[in-house]
Amino acid sequence: MLAFILGIWLWDHYFGEPEGYAPGTEEIALVKIDRDLRLADAMSGDPEWLRWIVGVDEAAVVRGNSLTALEKLAADGSMSVAGLEAYAILKAEHEGAPMREVLAETMQGRATTDFAEVSRSLAGHGGSWWDARRVAELENELTPVTEWRSGFEADSRQLRGRAILARSWVWLLGLAGVAFIPRTLKLLAIGLRARPRGYSAAWPLPLGIMVFLVSTLAWIGFTLTLDIGISTLPGLHPLAGILLDSAARLLPALIALGLLFRRPSHAMRVLGLGPSLAPKTILGMFSLLMILDLLLRSIIGGGDPTEPGGGLSPGESGLWGLAFAVVSACLLAPLAEEILYRGVLFRSLWVRLGVLPAALLSSAVFATLHFYDGYGLASVGLFGFSCALLYAATGSLTCCIALHLLYNSAIILPEWWIYHGALG
Numbered sequence: 001m002l003a004f005i006l007g008i009w010l011w012d013h014y015f016g017e018p019e020g021y022a023p024g025t026e027e028i029a030l031v032k033i034d035r036d037l038r039l040a041d042a043m044s045g046d047p048e049w050l051r052w053i054v055g056v057d058e059a060a061v062v063r064g065n066s067l068t069a070l071e072k073l074a075a076d077g078s079m080s081v082a083g084l085e086a087y088a089i090l091k092a093e094h095e096g097a098p099m100r101e102v103l104a105e106t107m108q109g110r111a112t113t114d115f116a117e118v119s120r121s122l123a124g125h126g127g128s129w130w131d132a133r134r135v136a137e138l139e140n141e142l143t144p145v146t147e148w149r150s151g152f153e154a155d156s157r158q159l160r161g162r163a164i165l166a167r168s169w170v171w172l173l174g175l176a177g178v179a180f181i182p183r184t185l186k187l188l189a190i191g192l193r194a195r196p197r198g199y200s201a202a203w204p205l206p207l208g209i210m211v212f213l214v215s216t217l218a219w220i221g222f223t224l225t226l227d228i229g230i231s232t233l234p235g236l237h238p239l240a241g242i243l244l245d246s247a248a249r250l251l252p253a254l255i256a257l258g259l260l261f262r263r264p265s266h267a268m269r270v271l272g273l274g275p276s277l278a279p280k281t282i283l284g285m286f287s288l289l290m291i292l293d294l295l296l297r298s299i300i301g302g303g304d305p306t307e308p309g310g311g312l313s314p315g316e317s318g319l320w321g322l323a324f325a326v327v328s329a330c331l332l333a334p335l336a337e338e339i340l341y342r343g344v345l346f347r348s349l350w351v352r353l354g355v356l357p358a359a360l361l362s363s364a365v366f367a368t369l370h371f372y373d374g375y376g377l378a379s380v381g382l383f384g385f386s387c388a389l390l391y392a393a394t395g396s397l398t399c400c401i402a403l404h405l406l407y408n409s410a411i412i413l414p415e416w417w418i419y420h421g422a423l424g
Helices: 001-014 025-042 048-054 059-075 082-097 099-107 115-123 128-139 150-178 181-192 198-200 205-231 239-262 264-271 279-300 320-353 355-368 374-395 397-418
Strands: none
Touching: 025 048, 025 059, 025 082, 025 128, 025 150, 025 374, 025 397, 059 082, 059 374, 082 099, 082 128, 099 128, 099 320, 115 128, 115 150, 115 397, 150 279, 150 397, 181 279, 181 355, 181 374, 205 239, 239 264, 239 320, 279 397, 320 355, 320 374, 320 397, 355 374, 374 397
16 A cells, blocks of 8 residues: 555656756756856867866857756746846847847837846846847947946856866765775675675565655655745744754654664664775776766767756855755755665665675665656666665665765756856
8 A cells, every 4th residue: 555655646747747847946947057158158169078078068059058957947927027138138049039129029028127227236246148249239329327247257267267166076986986986895795795784684675665655754744845845934044944954854754763663773784884995996896886976978869958947956156055055955864865775775675685686676766756857867767776786785874875865966066066056
């Protein structure tokens, strides 16, 4: 019955009627598009290898992807006046069409942003890429109230430097781990032949599955209730949001541990939650995952670059947003998810099916419950499979948590610094 309920919920999510974009999608999409366009222009003179490391396409490609993203928002009925103005200026620039004509056709009488206000905003390290294009187009006819180019260009250079630094440290970590890949592969080979021991080896498979399903359904119910509650409480302090999200993150793991163990010390011992770490193995796994991800991208692509927002969250803006991202995605998600997916689900399947089938099944469930499409599902599934093998090889859930923390941080922290950090 529990599996049936979860299956209905998953079916509705993946195959049900689309609900449209969530509130705030246009806002974060415009932020991402602005930063992507600035980066593409700022790095247009850089060598191709550097742009590849940073993950920046050519300016024409970025403009085309950005137009498509805005068109998706417009088709969904989610476009504001500010979004229409950005779309018109971007379209004129991309197609080489007269900006005045495209703006007039797109806006259809709606007021555009005041020219003087735009130039002041750009000079004060505000504004956007399309604001700069509009002022540059019209400054032969209208005189800006202040010199705006120096501020805008300084912000673009700052963003370029940020992106290079943010993405370079991830590559350096990956390169540092290359030396440890051989020993990591040997350890994983040992893990493929490992057998569960102790209390967890005596878990009946139905018990482990039931605990996992109860914990997951409790998480779904709590999260849905939380979303409804937050939507009715405008102006909620960011700290309260962090605490509520933390409760939602930890709830399934705490339920699972409470159902399986009488004391916290039992859970620590059985699941391998001790203080011991294997930094070389973790670095080797991280490097191996980076290589596998590159292969995955070359085979199926690296996600849809035209998806509005690109997976960014409006809740991660500003310093409170950084705190939210670090606590939620970098600290609590690795802890809670490794306990539930590797400590409970994988171990329960491992007892009955063996390492490889258990790793495949648990990683498939892990990916499915993350609600990505295409590349995202494959990437998350590959990560979950790797963590399951690492757990079988080391018997240490702490190693898996540390790898998960490093993996998430390598995505979240550069993303925040590039897209959410204030310029100027």
